[in-house]
Amino acid sequence: RELEKFGMREILNLRCYHTDTKEAQGTSLILHHLPTRATLLRLDDLVTAMQIIRDRKGPLLFHCWHGSDRTGAVAAMYRMVFQHVPKQHAIDEMVEGIFGFHMIFDNIIDTIDEADIEHIRQELF
Numbered sequence: 001r002e003l004e005k006f007g008m009r010e011i012l013n014l015r016c017y018h019t020d021t022k023e024a025q026g027t028s029l030i031l032h033h034l035p036t037r038a039t040l041l042r043l044d045d046l047v048t049a050m051q052i053i054r055d056r057k058g059p060l061l062f063h064c065w066h067g068s069d070r071t072g073a074v075a076a077m078y079r080m081v082f083q084h085v086p087k088q089h090a091i092d093e094m095v096e097g098i099f100g101f102h103m104i105f106d107n108i109i110d111t112i113d114e115a116d117i118e119h120i121r122q123e124l125f
Helices: 043-054 069-083 087-096 103-114 117-124
Strands: 010-013 030-033 060-063
Touching (some): 010 043, 043 103, 060 069
Parallel strands (some): 010 030
């Protein structure tokens, strides 16, 4: 209910083993569940997240368990794909910014660094 008060209309949950169904009972929130793992985050997962964000009907909040690694990766991809932020700048924001990125998940950095952002934009739009 609190999220609705802040204007949120949709939730994208990146967690594997927990949905937001129980927490969203009695609300009009639209729920999306994209189970991901920080240790195995794939480019396909990030592209699917971008499709959900592209198709949203209103303000959308995305989250994982800690709001660090998977959430940071989706934010970085969003910044590159939708806001045309340079790749290295988006990676720096993810790693050094407010997310609290854990360097043990350097696979996420590699996945983003290897992504063909222009190709992803063409797929999405």
